[in-house]
Amino acid sequence: MFNQALAGSVPIQGTAVAARWDGLWDFLLGLSAFFFVLVVGAMIYFIIAYRHRPEKKTTYLTGSHLLEAVWIAVPTLLLMIIFGWGYSIYHSMTQAPADAYEVRVIGKQWLWTFQYDNGRTTVNEVFVPLNRPVKFVMTSEDVLHGFYIPNFRIKQDVVPGMYSSIWFQATVPGKHQVFCTEYCGTSHSGMLAKVIVLDDAQWKAWNLNRPIGNVPEVKYSGVEEVSAQSPVASAQGSLAEQGKAVYEKKGCVACHSVDGTTKVGPTHKGLFGSKVELADGRTVVADENYIRNHIENPQSSTVKGFNAVMPTFKGLISETEMNALIAYIKSLK
Ligand SMILES: [Cu+2]
Numbered sequence: 465m466f467n468q469a470l471a472g473s474v475p476i477q478g479t480a481v482a483a484r485w486d487g488l489w490d491f492l493l494g495l496s497a498f499f500f501v502l503v504v505g506a507m508i509y510f511i512i513a514y515r516h517r518p519e520k521k522t523t524y525l526t527g528s529h530l531l532e533a534v535w536i537a538v539p540t541l542l543l544m545i546i547f548g549w550g551y552s553i554y555h556s557m558t559q560a561p562a563d564a565y566e567v568r569v570i571g572k573q574w575l576w577t578f579q580y581d582n583g584r585t586t587v588n589e590v591f592v593p594l595n596r597p598v599k600f601v602m603t604s605e606d607v608l609h610g611f612y613i614p615n616f617r618i619k620q621d622v623v624p625g626m627y628s629s630i631w632f633q634a635t636v637p638g639k640h641q642v643f644c645t646e647y648c649g650t651s652h653s654g655m656l657a658k659v660i661v662l663d664d665a666q667w668k669a670w671n672l673n674r675p676i677g678n679v680p681e682v683k684y685s686g687v688e689e690v691s692a693q694s695p696v697a698s699a700q701g702s703l704a705e706q707g708k709a710v711y712e713k714k715g716c717v718a719c720h721s722v723d724g725t726t727k728v729g730p731t732h733k734g735l736f737g738s739k740v741e742l743a744d745g746r747t748v749v750a751d752e753n754y755i756r757n758h759i760e761n762p763q764s765s766t767v768k769g770f771n772a773v774m775p776t777f778k779g780l781i782s783e784t785e786m787n788a789l790i791a792y793i794k795s796l797k
Pocket residue numbers: 571608609610644645646651652653655
């Protein structure tokens with residue numbers, strides 16, 4: 465309701481989550497307006513009604529338990545509603561469905577790189593399908609970056625040395641602005657990428673490396689201008705295939721198998737998503753962060769039943785290679 469009143473200054477709703485955030489925002493704004501009027505109104509009324517008059521003497525007040533109970537219960541209830549509401553949207557925003565289409569995102573001074581399962585890499589433009597869940601698995605090559613798509617109301621820190629993720633399901637086709645919301649550093653504000661949401665036909669064409677035709681520019685206010693289509697990047701085998709090459713080049717094959725047999729180290733077949741028992745008794749899920757951490761800091765944890773002889777590959781594997789490597793290990797089902 466307030467958003468409509470402010471149309472033009474609030475971005476369009478490009479996802480269902482955007483509409484939910486806006487609902488919460490409306491509620492907070494409405495609540496603030498209500499209490500502002502209530503508190504300031506009461507204050508003005510009291511100033512006038514109880515102003516100093518010589519003939520009127522204030523009676524002795526000892527307090528009111530009822531009043532106290534009300535001003536504890538009502539704000540508590542309202543805060544719990546705000547918490548529950550916000551948490552529920554946050555939860556649905558961070559927990560991606562299992563079938564989400566994955567894109568790996570790398571932030572770097574001062575651009576964004578995107579890697580796809582089919583092996584393509586694009587810079588400052590990320591191509592995604594319309595009305596399908598899309599998950600971004602993100603990391604940084606240097607400093608903290610902040611990945612933000614205002615039209616989708618999603619935002620996530622991108623941190624060097626680990627993976628963070630965010631997901632969305634775009635409902636408005638066209639090009640949407642991406643901002644880097646990190647403040648310190650000269651050119652984060654210049655990291656202006658576009659999310660390009662393609663309809664079914666365009667998505668098919670993009671995956672077949674055919675021209676995708678024109679894509680409209682979706683401005684915050686929803687005004688659309690048709691812009692020239694983006695160049696199609698060339699692929700060099702799927703991301704997993706690129707990862708296989710890294711796996712062989714870096715010598716992982718010397719100690720690991722991909723067919724289930726145990727060598728010096730455990731096999732990588734079926735590793736991704738499985739539960740790993742560690743020598744110190746902990747059990748961890750082998751997700752992107754676990755695998756990455758084990759490659760960069762093998763001494764930080766040791767798989768039960770194995771010797772801690774794996775060398776560190778820190779600084780020897782670039783972020784694009786790491787994404788490919790993990791995509792390969794993930795493909796070893
Ligand atoms: Cu940045």
